[in-house]
Amino acid sequence: MAVVSSSPILLPLRMNLGSSSPNIPLFSISSRPSNRPRPIIVFSYTEAGDGLASEEKKLLLERYGLDPDEFLSEPPPPKTRRRKELQKRGRGKSVQPPEEPKPPRATHKLLQVLGGKARRKKLLSPKGMDVRPMMEVVKGAAFDILQAASGCPAALRPGRWLDLYSGTGSVGIEAISRGCSQVHFVEMDPWVVSDVLRPNLEWTGFLDVSIIHTVRVENFLERAEQFVGKDGSFDYISITPPYTEVDYGVLMGQISKSPLIGDDTFIVVEYPSRTDMLDACGCLVKITDRRFGRTHLVIYGPTWAQKKRKP
Template sequence: MSVVSSSPILSPSSGRLSSNSSTNLPLFSTSFTKPISQKRYPLIVFSYKSGTGLTSEDKKELLKRYGLDPDEFLSEPSPKTRRRKEGRGSKLVVSDEKSQEERTTHRLLQVLGGKARRKKLLSPKGMDVRPMMEVVKGAAFDILQSAGGCPASLRPGRWLDLYSGTGSVGIEAISRGCSEVHFVEMDPWVVSNVLIPNLEWTGFLDVSSIHTVRVETFLERAEQFVGKDGPFDYMSVTPPYTAVDYEVLMAQISKSALVGKDSFIVVEYPLRTDMLDTCGCLVKIKDRRFGRTHLAIYGPDWAQKKRKSEKKIPIVT
């Protein structure tokens, strides 16, 4: 196993801090290129993961060095709470100075099509994470498959799942034919207790990369993630409605190196939100409403022409 690090992190093989001052990449950037005990783990970028072997003082010093609050990152659940984590759900107590909030999971979502069809997925109880409704997700993939010229499955390619949460959209993409998915989710609890267990349960952990970072930061540093593979073939954008400015977000995406001339973008947005007819070099090929939720899909010009030509084909009875 080799660990490529841009900042002081723990090397899993040695249990010691290491550093690389010759690069200037983000905090806690880790790349695993060979498996531990013959098992490949996902790439986790900008993430802090407990159980690294560091002492409490080492962890506090490391976080302070980067201007972070150790109390925010190092709060741990009680032993009693850890024993509750079992079966189909898990529980974790998140502590602060004023109150304790219990976060739990349940299995309400499922994969709709492909290799993992009907497999149930974990999701957090409450409204802190709002997964895409299944009717919206099903419609999005039907449109993408048709626009790509393969109604039975997705064209092979790389998918970027922004605001991934449970990973439901990205997992659906792998199940239906995508070869690789990158998940961007800023909540470490959701990553550890929901996203990674869902990827393990569906068997897609080996073709997944997880980026525990704000979407805005990920987009700002897009070029370092594109690398030799070029733009993503697909992108899903499912943010919490009240937490983003869609005009600013879509402008940032349209100028990003993550998007190419043959990319498809799926955007879920709320009622009374104006979405442009274009996103960079892409055009809007579909815009549908599901109650208070809207779904816009952008794609290359050839996909729009293909859908229009399909509508003109007469039905022979």
């Protein structure tokens, strides 16, 4: 800090307030002609850990006519520290633009029940590719094969059906319509369950004989014993997963070792091209493997239902 005065020039010296030596002169005075510019007093000091106390510094500064508040006040924090302090208080945070709301999901009626009690009833399905229901030509072929293999060409034999990756529920609803006594639906998307699957069950009148599990298929398989309960294994299992989100080798390995299947269980699996399916799933053998364009359908069942091969 510089102080302008009319007194003779005081040569600038560095004064260590922390020094306790009384022999060091504080100022050096020299006489100058009166016609020279106004003299300047320069006063500076450095801090030391074992120097004068704050009260002694204050008295010393007042003795020489200087303002102690200006010399002893702490310097303002640098910009970086100030910016951090503002961010801690919530004031300097970068403002993120609000996310655009996603358009509401909608449904349409493009599916229908192909046979049985609810034949020709329309079913809801989501618009877009969020859920990919089984094609009706594939679904019709699957139930025709199951009915013929189980010895009841006109209908399914009564039993319990497990519909994995159920989505719209069209496969499980078809099973109830054709003679199944109960269907367990496994679907992880709450919106699909509340706005598609449940309304379809209410519309067809099958809600009372349906059990919905809003859970991932992987978690359902891990707790298979809990879901099987006293009723034992299922008579039918349908597996129609999203092609790109599952590993068929891992999935079929889990199912083959689970208590969900029994000696008389039929398993219907829809899978894409360039996927290798085993000839057996646990104690079940491959009954048929058909192709519908880029979609393939394989059905596993008990050995007594396997078609006789031509010699």
